Amino acid sequence: MNHITYRKATVGDALFIAKGFHMAMLYDNAEEKNIETFARHICQREDVLYSWRNTTIAQIDGKAVGMLTAYDGRFYHEWRLRTMQLVKLLLGVEFPGMEDEAKPGEYYLDSLAVMPEYRGLGIGRSLLKQGIDEGKRLGLCTTLAVDPINDRAKTLYRSLGFQPCGTLFIFGHDYEKMMVDGNGK
Numbered sequence: 383m384n385h386i387t388y389r390k391a392t393v394g395d396a397l398f399i400a401k402g403f404h405m406a407m408l409y410d411n412a413e414e415k416n417i418e419t420f421a422r423h424i425c426q427r428e429d430v431l432y433s434w435r436n437t438t439i440a441q442i443d444g445k446a447v448g449m450l451t452a453y454d455g456r457f458y459h460e461w462r463l464r465t466m467q468l469v470k471l472l473l474g475v476e477f478p479g480m481e482d483e484a485k486p487g488e489y490y491l492d493s494l495a496v497m498p499e500y501r502g503l504g505i506g507r508s509l510l511k512q513g514i515d516e517g518k519r520l521g522l523c524t525t526l527a528v529d530p531i532n533d534r535a536k537t538l539y540r541s542l543g544f545q546p547c548g549t550l551f552i553f554g555h556d557y558e559k560m561m562v563d564g565n566g567k
Contacts, residue, residue: 389438396425430464483525
């Protein structure tokens with residue numbers, strides 16, 4: 383197997399981040415023009431949830447193969463409002479009744495994606511571990527949300543120490559919220 387490296391994303395990774403976000407949300411049927419719009423007007427910004435500044439890229443031989451978008455929850459509410467305004471304006475999509483996924487004191491692992499041909503190599507697990515480590519470094523409780531019917535993801539998260547800590551209504555349905563505290567418990 384080739385060596386996997388990790389780096390902070392740059393603004394030039396916006397299209398890859400947009401594709402990764404759509405994969406993470408299981409929006410497999412998203413039109414390419416909508417993904418490009420999302421990349422250009424959202425992922426290239428610094429003041430939104432899915433910004434390049436919040437993303438780590440996994441690479442093999444210089445090729446981006448996975449990504450994790452994560453951030454300090456104290457910015458979540460402001461960034462969510464801005465992000466969802468842009469999504470509504472640019473793509474005509476709304477998510478009424480959406481709760482805040484993260485809050486101050488949390489390091490939120492928002493979107494994880496690995497290109498299909500690179501799955502099963504431990505890339506997603508490694509990106510999650512990096513996210514947990516960053517949460518610890520910041521002294522924050524690391525959290526994420528998972529679709530309750532995604533047993534494979536929940537098994538992975540539990541193997542890394544995540545435990546259920548509630549539910550969230552986001553993107554039109556209920557998700558399970560999971561956490562690992564800042565001490566890795």
